[in-house]
Amino acid sequence: MKLLLVCSAGMSTSILVNKMQQAAAENDVTAEIHAIAESDLQQHVEGSDVVLIGPQIRYLEKNIRQTVEPFGVKCDVMDQSAFGMMRGDQILEQARQLMK
Known part of the structure; x- marks a missing residue:
């Protein structure tokens, strides 16, 4: 699964990428996240x-x-609460639900 996190400059989401990659690894999910x-x-x-x-x-x-x-x-807007708390696991799950 290839995911793109889009923001105004790509900076605020770079922290979230790391947390999502960690969540993917912990759950045996293959994901390329940028x-x-x-x-x-x-x-x-x-x-x-x-x-x-x-x-x-x-x-x-x-x-x-x-x-x-x-x-x-x-495509979807990231859950605002999960984004604000940098919950990579929740954002990853949001992406996975979109894939269904």
Whole structure:
């Protein structure tokens, strides 16, 4: 499963990536997870399975969905509480639910 975490600059989500990778390893989930800036999404979306949008840029959800839909990529805004608490396990589970 290839996941992209999208935020305004790709910085706030980089901490979350590490926590998600740890949760994936603990649960035997194979996941490639990257944090990127919204401005870089077009270059990275192809081949991805899920795009999760940082709550701070939820106002860009419509544009992001239009970018990822032609590639068949699932998309959602990250749970704000899980993001704020840096709960990588919960965000990983959110992505896994989108894959179903």
